[in-house]
Amino acid sequence: MDNTALRINNVVKSFDGTKALKGISLNFNKGEIIGLVGSNGAGKSTLLNVIYGAYAPDSGEIFVNGEKINNINPQKAQALGISIIFQHRRLMPYMTVSENIFLDNMPKKYGIVDFKKMNEDATSLLKMLELNIDCKALISELSAEEKQLVEIVKACSKNPKILLMDEPTTTLRQGDVERLFKLMNKLKSQGCSVVFISHRLKEVIEICDKISIIRDGSNIVEGDKKDFSADRIIESMSGITDQTEFEHHKDINDSSQTSVSDEVLLEAKNLNVANVKNVTFKLHKGEILGFAGLGGSGVEDVFESIYGLKKRISGEIEIEGKQAKINNPINAINYGLGFVSDDRQSNGEFLELSVKDNICIPNGQKNKVFSLIKNNQEVLDSRSFIEKLNIKTESEEKVIKNLSGGNQQKAIIAKWLQLNSKIIIMCEPTAGIDVAAKLDVNKLIQEIAAEGRGILYTSSYITELMHVSDRIITIYKGEIFKEFTRSEYDHNDIYLAMNGIHTEQELGVAQ
Amino acid sequence: MSNNPNSTTTSEELVAKKPLNSLFQLLTSSYLAKLSIACVVLIMVLSYLSPYFFTITNFKDILLGTAVIGIISFGMTVVLISDGIDLSVGSVVAFCSVILCVSLNAGLGLTISLMLTFVGAISVGLFNGFFISVLKINPFIITLGSMSLVRGIAYIIIGGQPQPFESEIIRFMGTGSIVGIPAPIVIMIAVLVIIAFMMKYTQFGRNVYAIGNNQETARLSGINVVKTRILVYCIMALLAGIAGILLAAQTYAGIPAAGNGYELDALTAVILGGTSLKGGEGRLAGTLLGTLIVALVLNGQNMLGVPYFYQLVSKGLIIVFAMTVAMKRT
Structure with missing residues (x-):
């Protein structure tokens, strides 16, 4: 018999016209751990969701044990022995640990749930992973790591033949990661094929037998682990096109390099936030300071605490040499800060309001509550920003949701310009917009920095980060790991630093 | 039909059709226009059914009947736009009519009595606003509580x-x-003119729309969300207080049982008027039309001698209808 547990053939999946998967074909063998690697938005999570039947593919075939499965859905997938650990936890917060583990197949006695047996089974499963979690505790009482561990136990409780794991280690501590790896090896020896997604290169290289790299919704390379060096993985992930795109715009960088002055706009001293330890840095006038870190590394926590969205445990923020007391966004705005979030729709814009209102609302807060809106002034202001930033809209009165993503993002940036913010914090400002618009927005960011502002910038695309930033600070597990000046920029070095690795030799991989 | 060459529309026909078409489009394109049509149709049908309906006296009665509920509905529109709800309005009506009556009877004089009444109304608004905005407790639950609490104090x-x-x-x-x-x-x-002006032309009005649209964006944009939401509930309570004074003025009495069920009447009018329960959307003109339609239906039933119990049923049906239309629109 064939040793293939799962084969997917030419799977295509699009969302709102954007192709997330562009015809992926992969083979997973029994008793193998496969590392699925790719940068953000490459389509890894989408692929797992398609295999599990949570998303219906537009086209393509899925074979389990050589048999073609049509119209797969989560029920069918479970019946076939496919289990999944989602990236975002899906546990019921007000049910106990054991209820969550056995949610869809609680043991029964005389037709009613046999709680005694359920708790015993749960306890033995937890013991298997050497976990010290009370099976009668409510999920809401557990820490983030414990929740993740329960999720893992839940997925394994069904004796899966195929286990899909979407970044299971992001919230785990080192010891727990080791226990997880032990469990994965055990499942592997039982003939289960495990698909493992992680942004941590070290982990992938340590645990996986095979590595599949996907990029932009297509599979690029796959092969045995021994065929891969860390460099090769990183290069395949980022892709040649990405590199050329960066090369193409190198000239812009060089010309904008001169705008950084010695004047310090913002200084963070020993910033301690939940998940962040002793972060200290200076932001200069005219500078774009890039932050690089893997998901959960703490970059966003640093940004949010500076804007007053996350509580600082200790540490100081100085703005233009004076200590700033920032406890909420209103304080931050009064100190001349602005914030562009990574999730436009949920906290960046007022979808149903006009472009003009979206641009002018922050500035209007300077006036008294019941004062009249200075409509004529606002119309003039928004028109000048529409023109200056080249926002494509017929009129300033157009409802912002009818603009394209890139133009919406420009309008959001415009509101901080209208307010004359000196420092703008930008968390993935190019998330969810197309490539051309990305270049446009990044060019705009460089221009507004050159006008004498300071920008704190982060992107999960290293090439983009290198292209935009004047300096890059890498954060690993909440601490500053390494700083790169423009002349030291090297894609692979930055990626390794995000993984907490100084040199490639540390990985212990033979070239 | 399209196979028949004789049936092709000539350009003259198109031109002739156009004005009618565009009028039809205008009347059906916006929800407000549809409401206006519904209003006119309702008046026509009721005039046909009852000889006493289409008279000046009856129209005065209808409008008089909408005054109290209309003022509450305008406030409720603001609350709903801010993505909130206030169920305590009926109790505030009773509470304020009682404060006015008791302080007048105690010989405090009109000015002081009115001031006390407004202080009473605004304290309910502050109470609701504090729990909803500062402590971030669900407005439905809080105002359900204050509905009973305020009614009790009135008694x-x-x-x-x-x-x-x-x-x-x-x-x-x-x-x-x-x-x-x-x-x-x-x-x-x-009241309508003042509130409509406030919502359209002041910073506050736009902030209310912004908060209803996306509270998190509002916070990140530097809007004082806490303060704005407290103000919304204070304005609501103040308007309910004015409605209470008006009701006392029409009955010459402070009635602790007054205003029962007004929260539902107001919500019906506001939702029928096209204000979204999801917040961020709504217009006072729509609420005015909604109030009128509800009043017309109830008045028409009175004219036709429909028993009260059946009127309750029809009121319920209007709410169900309005909600369904509201959900389908978005």
Whole structure:
């Protein structure tokens, strides 16, 4: 018999016209751990969701044990022995640990749930992973790591033949990661094929037998682990096109390099936030300071605490040499800060309001509550920003949701310009917009920095980060790991630093 | 039909059709226009069914009947736009009519009595606003609580039974008329104009729309969300207080049982008027039309001699209908 547990053939999946998967074909063998690697938005999570039947593919075939499965859905997938650990936890917060583990197949006695047996089974499963979690505790009482561990136990409780794991280690501590790896090896020896997604290169290289790299919704390379060096993985992930795109715009960088002055706009001293330890840095006038870190590394926590969205445990923020007391966004705005979030729709814009209102609302807060809106002034202001930033809209009165993503993002940036913010914090400002618009927005960011502002910038695309930033600070597990000046920029070095690795030799991989 | 060459539309026909088409489009394109049509149709049908309907006296009655509920509905529109809800309005109506009555009867004088009434109303608004905005507790639950709490206080103050009071000016507010228009209608229109202006042209109004649209964006954009939401509930309570004074003026009494079910009447009018329950969307003109339609339906049933119990059923049906339309629109 064939040793293939799962084969997917030419799977295509699009969302709102954007192709997330562009015809992926992969083979997973029994008793193998496969590392699925790719940068953000490459389509890894989408692929797992398609295999599990949570998303219906537009086209393509899925074979389990050589048999073609049509119209797969989560029920069918479970019946076939496919289990999944989602990236975002899906546990019921007000049910106990054991209820969550056995949610869809609680043991029964005389037709009613046999709680005694359920708790015993749960306890033995937890013991298997050497976990010290009370099976009668409510999920809401557990820490983030414990929740993740329960999720893992839940997925394994069904004796899966195929286990899909979407970044299971992001919230785990080192010891727990080791226990997880032990469990994965055990499942592997039982003939289960495990698909493992992680942004941590070290982990992938340590645990996986095979590595599949996907990029932009297509599979690029796959092969045995021994065929891969860390460099090769990183290069395949980022892709040649990405590199050329960066090369193409190198000239812009060089010309904008001169705008950084010695004047310090913002200084963070020993910033301690939940998940962040002793972060200290200076932001200069005219500078774009890039932050690089893997998901959960703490970059966003640093940004949010500076804007007053996350509580600082200790540490100081100085703005233009004076200590700033920032406890909420209103304080931050009064100190001349602005914030562009990574999730436009949920906290960046007022979808149903006009472009003009979206641009002018922050500035209007300077006036008294019941004062009249200075409509004529606002119309003039928004028109000048529409023109200056080249926002494509017929009129300033157009409802912002009818603009394209890139133009919406420009309008959001415009509101901080209208307010004359000196420092703008930008968390993935190019998330969810197309490539051309990305270049446009990044060019705009460089221009507004050159006008004498300071920008704190982060992107999960290293090439983009290198292209935009004047300096890059890498954060690993909440601490500053390494700083790169423009002349030291090297894609692979930055990626390794995000993984907490100084040199490639540390990985212990033979070239 | 399309196979028949004779049936092709000539350009003349197209031109002739166009004005009618565009009028039809105009009337069906916006929800407000549709509401206006519904209003006119309703008046036509009721005039046909009852000879007493289409009279000036009856229209005055209808409008008089909408004054109290209209003022509450305008406030409720603001609350709903801010993505909130206030169920305590009926109790505030009773509470304020009781405060006015008791303080007038205690000989405090009109000015002080009115001031006390407004202080009473605004304290309910502050109470609701504090829990909803500062402590971030669900507005439905909080105002459900204050609905009972405020009603209870009204009963405690006045001692259970309605009490009459005397005041020339208050009496005029309820039954007098200004250049032939009944005073309550003048007051309602004044309130409408002020609130509509506030929502459209002031910073506050735009902030309310912004908060209803996306509270998190509002916070990150530097809008003082806490303060704005407290103000919304204070304005709501203040308007319910004015409605309470008006009701007392029409009945010459402080009635602790007054205003029962007004929260539902107001919500019906507001939702029928096209304000979104999801917040961020809504217009006072729509609420005015919604109030009128509800009043027309109830008045028409009175005219036709429909028993009260059946009227309750029809009111319920209007709410279900309005909600369904609201959900389908978005």
